[in-house]
Amino acid sequence: MTDVTALEARIARLEHELAIQQDIEQIRKVQYTYGYFIDKSQYNEVVDLFSDEGEVWFLGGIYRGKAGVRRLYIERFQGTFTQGHNGPRYGWLLDHPQLQMVIDVAPDRRTATVRGRSMMQAGLHESAEGAQRAWWEGGIYDNRYVREDGVWKIARLGYFPFWHGTFADGWAKTPIDYIPFTKTLYPEDPLGPDAFVEPTPRLWPATDIVPFPYPHPVTGKPIAIDNSRAREGFKD
Structure with missing residues (x-):
């Protein structure tokens, strides 16, 4: 290998390594922006972060494609939390800090994985319309990303909410199966998932x-x- 050939190879390697670092920053920006959008119930903008073939894993269900993603974020969440309004409502707290993100980009720079966590504070103020409540929640993200036409998008948002606890009692007294998982698939359940997580x-x-x-x-x-x-304390 000549000096010129070796230099060309070194430059190509450095360019590739730099491109991967730029990919990581772009993915981190998308993931952190997802958290900001969720915080303020900007569900339309959340859906736009996903690939057309993207999906969401949530509470044991898989919502597939843009239709499934819209069903979860817009028809279910927007309909439940903000009465169909795309944006925050008075007295509704839903903070989703994005933490401990480990981002790995594939060598071909077409796909990536993201592992992270969120520790959420949520609730409804006593002066707002609805039943006043306040709770803590923590979970793990196991996400997949895809680069389409040079733009990184979410291919899978895999959120595994592990623990919940009321603000008053904490997590030590959380009832078993405190948040019930969906048992019925779409379309039998108009807001249900397309498949179950196994x-x-x-x-x-x-x-x-x-x-x-x-x-x-x-x-x-x-x-x-x-x-x-x-799971040794569970009695199935």
Whole structure:
């Protein structure tokens, strides 16, 4: 290999590494913006973050394609939380901080994985219309991204809400299956998912590990998952 050939190869490698770092920043921007949109119930804008073939995994259900994504965010969430209004409503708190994001871009720069978490504060003020409530929630994201025409979009928003607790009592007294999972698919349930997540996730006090989409960062080996004791207190 001549000096010129070696230099060309080095430049190409550096350009590729720089492009991946730029991809990571663009993906982080999309993911963080998702959190800001959800905070203020900007559900129309949330839907626009997704690929046409995108999907959402939420409370044991899979909502597929733009039609499924719209069904969840606009028909269900917007209809329930803001009475059909695209944007915040008086007295409604729904903060979704986006935390601990680990972003991995594939070598071909066409796809990426994102693992992260949200620790949510939510509730309705006593002066607002509706039943006053306040709760905490925490969950893990296991997301997939796709680059289409140079733009990174969400291919899968996989949110696994692990724990809930009222502001007054905390999470130690959360009832089993506090948030019921959907049992009926679309179209039998007009707001239901297109399919169920397998295996079926469980909420706190279950403590399952969501599988990591990347290997151990030091050993390079797949990260072992042992959920054998994660649900031992449940009586199915």
